[in-house]
Amino acid sequence: MESLDAVSSEIIGAIAIADSLDVLEAIRIDALGKKGRISLMMRELGGMNAEDRRVAGQTLNKVKDDIANAIAAKQKILAAAVLNERLEAERLDVSLPSRPETDARLHPLSRTIEEVIAIFGEMGFQVAEGPDIESDYYNFTALNIPPEHPARQEHDTFYLPVDAEGRRKVLRTHTSPVQIRTMESNDPPIRIIVPGRTYRSDHDATHSPMFHQCEGLVIGDGIHMGHLKGCLIDFCRAFFGVDDLPVRFRPSYFPFTEPSAEVDIGCTRQNGALKIGAGDDWLEILGSGMVNPRVLENCGYDPEKYQGFAFGMGIERIAMLKYGIPDLRTFYDSDLRWMRHYGFLPFDAPSIHAGLSGGGV
Numbered sequence: 001m002e003s004l005d006a007v008s009s010e011i012i013g014a015i016a017i018a019d020s021l022d023v024l025e026a027i028r029i030d031a032l033g034k035k036g037r038i039s040l041m042m043r044e045l046g047g048m049n050a051e052d053r054r055v056a057g058q059t060l061n062k063v064k065d066d067i068a069n070a071i072a073a074k075q076k077i078l079a080a081a082v083l084n085e086r087l088e089a090e091r092l093d094v095s096l097p098s099r100p101e102t103d104a105r106l107h108p109l110s111r112t113i114e115e116v117i118a119i120f121g122e123m124g125f126q127v128a129e130g131p132d133i134e135s136d137y138y139n140f141t142a143l144n145i146p147p148e149h150p151a152r153q154e155h156d157t158f159y160l161p162v163d164a165e166g167r168r169k170v171l172r173t174h175t176s177p178v179q180i181r182t183m184e185s186n187d188p189p190i191r192i193i194v195p196g197r198t199y200r201s202d203h204d205a206t207h208s209p210m211f212h213q214c215e216g217l218v219i220g221d222g223i224h225m226g227h228l229k230g231c232l233i234d235f236c237r238a239f240f241g242v243d244d245l246p247v248r249f250r251p252s253y254f255p256f257t258e259p260s261a262e263v264d265i266g267c268t269r270q271n272g273a274l275k276i277g278a279g280d281d282w283l284e285i286l287g288s289g290m291v292n293p294r295v296l297e298n299c300g301y302d303p304e305k306y307q308g309f310a311f312g313m314g315i316e317r318i319a320m321l322k323y324g325i326p327d328l329r330t331f332y333d334s335d336l337r338w339m340r341h342y343g344f345l346p347f348d349a350p351s352i353h354a355g356l357s358g359g360g361v
């Protein structure tokens with residue numbers, strides 16, 4: 001047997017100078033592991049006579065305990081050092097100023113839709129929705145646009161592939177199909193607006209293949225053109241924030257209304273700059289009319305009993321006019337510099353976020 005004292009002091013010495021948990025573990029295995037030096041000595045006890053074994057066993061056990069204790073004590077010291085090192089490295093300076101965060105902005109389209117909802121909401125309208133992928137029936141036929149009707153060509157429709165029943169669905173070309181869906185599942189009186197996405201195969205500075213419209217529909221007993229005019233004049237004046245804004249109703253044609261009128265607002269153009277308000281020029285901003293009796297019949301309503309009016313406007317168009325945004329394509333560029341310039345702080349009144357009564361509407 002090696003001199004136990006020498007082995008023991010060598011190991012204890014190594015423990016004392018171990019400078020990492022890994023080194024310490026290596027020492028432990030070398031001494032107390034299965035094939036460690038102390039373990040091997042323990043094994044040699046088997047070959048001794050009883051008396052020698054008792055004496056040597058006691059000594060060996062004490063050495064073993066001493067080494068184990070020394071390792072445990074050193075382990076604590078090294079673990080504390082590791083922890084301290086980490087705490088030192090990961091120290092947070094809570095006195096540093098926070099990083100500057102830019103305020104989020106509301107997209108002008110979201111803001112415009114909110115304003116439109118806020119204004120019509122105060123007049124008692126509710127918001128209705130419908131699917132972007134529409135059947136030919138809701139997008140055209142029920143709105144008195146039969147298959148051979150020339151208005152179909154004007155819509156530059158996106159058609160989906162023919163389905164199993166041989167029908168081609170469309171990306172809705174306007175929000176008007178929601179008029180039909182609402183009348184089919186509700187009884188009068190009806191007073192809805194329908195802000196939503198619409199699609200046409202068209203792309204230039206004033207057209208985008210995806211754009212937004214807001215439809216309006218009022219159905220009731222004794223609704224007449226005076227209601228249409230009053231409602232839309234009030235809307236235009238509230239939306240553009242001009243109390244005496246001139247509003248003109250110009251005869252027009254839509255298959256789903258009879259009579260139909262396009263609505264223009266007064267403006268002036270000086271040196272290329274557009275000013276909305278009194279002036280000698282007009283700007284078209286929406287389409288409208290009295291709901292065609294054929295459309296009422298298509299929805300199972302008796303046109304002798306119920307009348308109504310409808311209107312539809314392009315959200316991009318009214319947003320561009322109100323906020324002086326020159327190019328429609330920029331709405332969809334996701335350019336943060338553009339958003340910082342044209343966007344809105346969410347809590348600016350009036351907005352749905354700020355509460356409807358919060359603003360000047």
Ligand code: DAH
Pocket residue numbers: 173174175176215216254256257286287288289309310311312313
């Ligand atoms: N659907 C029409 C379009 O997309 C807009 C429109 C005009 C809607 C007159 C109406 C309306 O409800 O009465 O051009």
